[in-house]
Amino acid sequence: MKFTYLGQGGLRLSFAPPNYLLVMKWTLILSLAFCFQVTAKVHSQDLTLKINGQQLTEVFAAIEDQTDISFVYSDEMIRQAKPVHINLSKVSLEEALPMVFAQQPFTYQLVDQYVVIKAKPSAEREEIAISGTVKSQNGELLPGATVRLKGGSKGTVTDIDGKFTLSMLPDDAVLVVSYIGYDSQEIALGSKSEVVIILNPSDNSLSEIVVIGYGQQERKQVSSAIADFKPTEENFRQVQGPDQLIQGRMAGVYVGAGGGTPGSDIRVSIRGIGSLSGQNEPLYVVDGIPLVNHNAALFDLGEGMNPLAELNPNDIESIEVLKDAASAAIYGSRATNGVVIITTKSGKEGKSSFNIQSNIGVQYLPNVNKLKMADSDLYLEVLNEARFNYNEQNGYQPGDGNFVNYQENPYPGYPETDWLDIVTRNALVSNVNMSFSSGTKKTKLYLSGGYLNQQGVMESNEYKKYNTKVNITHQATSWLEVGTNTNLSFSRNNRIPNGNYGSAIMLRSMGQRPFDRPFKPNGEYYVGGTEELLYHNNVQILNEQNTKLDNYRMLGNVHADIRFSPSFHLKNTFGMDAIYTEDYLYYTDKHPYGAGQGRLLDERRMMTNGLIENTLYFDHTFGKLTINALAGHSFQKVTTSVNSIDGRGFPSPSFDVLSVASEIASASSGFGQNSLESYYSRANLSYADKYMLSLSIRADGSSKFSPEKRYGSFPSISAGWNISDEPFWSLSRTDLKFRASYGATGNQDGIGSYAYQALMSGGANYDGNSGLSISTFGNPELTWETAKQFDIGVDLGMFAGKLHLTADYFIKNTENLLYNMPIHATSGFSSVTSNIGSMQNRGLELMIAYQHRFGELEWQSDFNISFIDNELTSLLGDEPLLIGANRTLQVGEEVGSFYMYKMLGIFQSDEEVPQLLFDQGVRAGDVHYEDVNNDGIINVDDRQIIGTSNPDYYGGWSNTFKYKNFDLSAFLTYSQGSEIYATWRITTDRLGIGAQGFREEVALDRWTGPGTSNEVPRAYHGSGYNLNNSSRFLEDASFVRLRTLSLGYTLPKAFLSKLQMSHLRFFVQGENLYLFSKYSGVDPEVSKNYDARFMGDDNMNLPQPRTIRVGLNATF
């Protein structure tokens, strides 16, 4: 038998639809092939073929000649055959056939003595080619989107213009197009050869990828409480540090405002107050490196500086907050206050783009009208009234030693000074960022550079920052990936004295007498603290000092990732956060602190935080069970070296290095280190994407504890159930997941590096001799503070993802609270670091996201609210501790409770005044404090807990509207139910106690006789009775703030393509545009102290400025 010829007859049946014929024909061949398959056997004849450019059929003939084989094929198919070049000698048929067919568009099957020619499996049907473009809803081209054939392996990614081509697709092909942040879309091609695919932004947050400690997870698989924020053009706030980006964005995450000076500290607290010591700062993990909380400044100028401000917010890809124990426990002993994971940007495959962002704006101090001071006439009226009251009450006559003279205006007719106005300004802010991103299959690259110049609203205050970043990953071999991610920054901060500092500009701009002036007629300064000027001359302070805080920072890592098998890989990371700080403070001889000769303080610090980490990952799917597991070891060491020199005596202000100083008043250096060794492991199990179980544990050993107490283990467990994936779930457009978790985390922050050791220190010198003294008790019993947290949560998606709701309830019990516990002084020390008690936080967190389209108008709304309660549940000895001037720690009460006298009103007549108080000089018009123990006298025993600095609830609400190329977003933050202690009012509301100026409002409202006031006392010289720490100065700190309002316009694509640009958006953005608050001060969010115990105390740290800026964002 030669060859069998089958093809012609079929084509002649022209009445049948072609497809039908084709199906019939191939069914025949395949069933033939199938039938014979079982009898296939080895053909051992040797073949020799020398064919050069001949037709395939001739090859078939040659083979048939040499063997007993026959070829079966159709004419139609054989017409596609390509000429053959082949040169074989003495090979078997089985070896020869693959070579013969190698260049052919079809394949074969050997069935007994027949070789059946057939189409390649993927080309079972007629093949077509397609080209297309992938865009977002608003027309933005999406490079790097994945396009793949549904049910097949064929696929590609879009290029820089969002375009792709695919060929040889079956004619009923369905393409699946996906892009991060957008919903996947399926497109049936039909007969189209070109398509435009428009992706909708992902409204199904369950499909997004969430960064978790040491890995990532699909949102749907997450069984713990993790909040995330991904900056976009619309929601991006022009801030200095990444921590400010998440303000108001997440439930359970409180981000305080920070002061109005650029680079200043802010408070971030996750799920309330976690500890008593330290600032309760969460652990920040930037690109896998756990950072060390520290003050970026070395000199105390009244406020701390935020080290996170040295990073570039524009480089941030996402910020995840691990809130519950289950998610945070992988960071073990540092995770009690939550973990903030900051991931910086990286290059994307197939995407090569260049982006420029630039903006410029102006800042100023809002609401200054609240601080209007009494003018000279009113000032003198009240001041002299106070002196009259004093002289009269005590019966002092002119000439008596104790008689207080009356004051007259020394400069009648001259203009008065607005002390605040002369040092504030409209400050310029500008910001430029450039980034380049590119990637191939093997190498991904992201480069960026940024520059920020932010002037403060106070003269001479300025912050400049330069950032660069390199992020490269490279697939070196099939099993090895290497990479580096390096952030470099330099920042220079020309600081101003703030807060409680003696020369604090804001506070020194209040309380001066209205007629005083900064300059004498001869141009010299009036000097504060004299008869001529009460407080420091704020102009002099700013002009005669030079401050410079320089921070150089290298934060980065190199890593190697070795893949042993598809399931196993090992990641080695070496990370380093190295910060060199130079803090420089120069007072000229004219500065009040210049000691009349010039003074220079020069302090430097080198801080290194090194990390070596090895993590072995195992990822595998067994049927429906997916396991993602890891185990690792890490060692981290923090070394701090400081030196400090104080030099005095400079010949002129132009000499400002220490080699010129005539005297070195002090010089010192110091060194400290601590280290942490850890073992950690986690297993995430998921069955059918419905049932999730996650187990993790970390064991940490810290050098801060004695060898016996050194190691702590922090396990956790969490489980999740995607109930809406169950067969019985009938609501098709609703997703529902339940989550529950329990675990332990630890804390060792806020205690000294050597706290467990009793130490005898050097440096106790006398008369030039070197001496020793006992510097600490030591506490070998010191051990980890541990928080055990239970969390239950639900994620609900409704209306096919239009509405999302996430709710969590948690109970967190912290034990062994670390604290520098005050002890009775006869012990020889005022405090000893101890594990003193326990505390509970309970909270409910709610996030609601809703989006809707009204025709071309798109509305996205995100709302979150958190209710968190705190309670101290035990204290060593259960005795209340008095802390600070007006706080207490008491069992059953909140940390941050205010403890002070309660003002009941004003005594309206002398008869109301108890005798003992009357004897002390209290009269009608003075404050009536509550006499708690009814002993007729007001003393420390009469203080009580009034209010707290913790809000009842707080959160944020953002709304974004998009219409055609316009976008408008408004972002509100709010807080309700906390109190703030207006310490500054003790300076501005003195009403003649000393000679200080006072606020107009208070002067006008003062008590001048029965019934005139029940809030503001009388003017009275000398006595501080009315200024006692009391509810008089405690105010409601609730507020709603219009945090940002921004309007953007994105230029149409058609126009941009002419400019060779892919994206261009202009925007105008306002920050802090409006504040709704009953607070009498400028800003209820500002605090002089960010310690959890002392929050909510306003002593005129510079309030947050208002900022208006315009900017653009362009991508090429």
Place this chain on the structure above:
Amino acid sequence: MKFNISIILIMALIIASSCSNQLDLYPRSAVSSDAELTEEDASSFLIGVYQSVQNDPGRESYILADLLGGDMNSASSTNGGGTNAFISNIMRPEHSYVNSSWKGYYEALYQVNTLLTSLLTLPNNSEMNKNRGVSHYFRAFIYTSLVTKFGGVPILKENSLERMPRNTVEEVYAFIEEDLQIAIDLAPEFSGDLGGDFNSVSSDAAKALLARVKLLQGKKMEAATLAEELIAAPYFQLDSFEKIFRREGNSEIIFAFVNLTMESNINLSTLFYTYAHPQSGSYVFKPNPWAMQMFSPEDVRGPISVDTYEGLDVVNKYPSGQTGTDQLNVSRLAELYLISAEGQGLAGLPRLNELRAARGLEPVSAGNEDQFLDLLLEERRRELFGEGFRWMDLVRTDKAIDQIGIQDRETLMPIPETELLLNKNLVQNPGY
């Protein structure tokens, strides 16, 4: 092959990075204090005791008796007005001066008692005995400072974590006298051992302090006898104010803390000068007008004690300015002249006039004991202005309430509020 090598390398890296031995870290400026002190340590520790007693109580504790004595005032007051309000403000249980004095003295006591306890196990050689003597002096100095401010305070013969109740004033004085007797016996001699170094504690310093303690208890004759012993010592002479208060060599000081800038935070100067003054300070306190007027023009102490600059009155005894520190006198011969005079009563008038003569003043005479005491107290007021005596002098002679116009309770400072809360065995002074 490449693959295997890399695995070995990685394993080696992991093993190398396993670093649990690196968790034992120690500070470089301190050593563990668990070990017993050696003799050499004890001498270094004594230096530390000097430093602690000098610094720990805080700068205001050196001048509290001046602040409470009516001659000083808040710098922001006008023409001396509101002096009593100023005093009452300090005399509050929550005031930081009250608190830091109490704490500071007990902190210093801890170091002293640590040394005294260690010395119990060290040999009785002359070096260690001198250490013992000086330590006992400092303990007596601390308790003298405490008892005159707070009345009866807890006596700690050795360090204890117990919450101690208060002892009586008499018990405290007895304890002080006991300590001073040991100090007189064991401390180095001023001229012999110390070579006249008045910045170190001598047995003469102990004697001077004992004379003060006797007078404080009204043991006038004993006080006068001790004072006379020192007046008779050839190496002590009244000397010029210029030298005493400008860090110059002099023959008058018996003991003064050296208070070097590098070693100290006791900067009194900055409390007294204005920012505009060449010495530039933060002008917290100022002399009242009547204190300015107590120096007659021929009194050589006047210009050194007070000054007026651009219309503002300042204390001028601590002139190093805003950023420097000045010597802190504890005992000087003039005080012993005054103790002797007061102890002898009218018979001590010559001693008083000797001192007056040395300060450029004419002699005075007194008709009776009361007149004499008034003259003497006025002289103490001028001589010891700004050195921490005035309020104590008026309190011990029962003149405080009349002369300053303070309230009854203000003859003792209150026990700090935080201490009352931390130690329930403490009882507050009456009236607070």
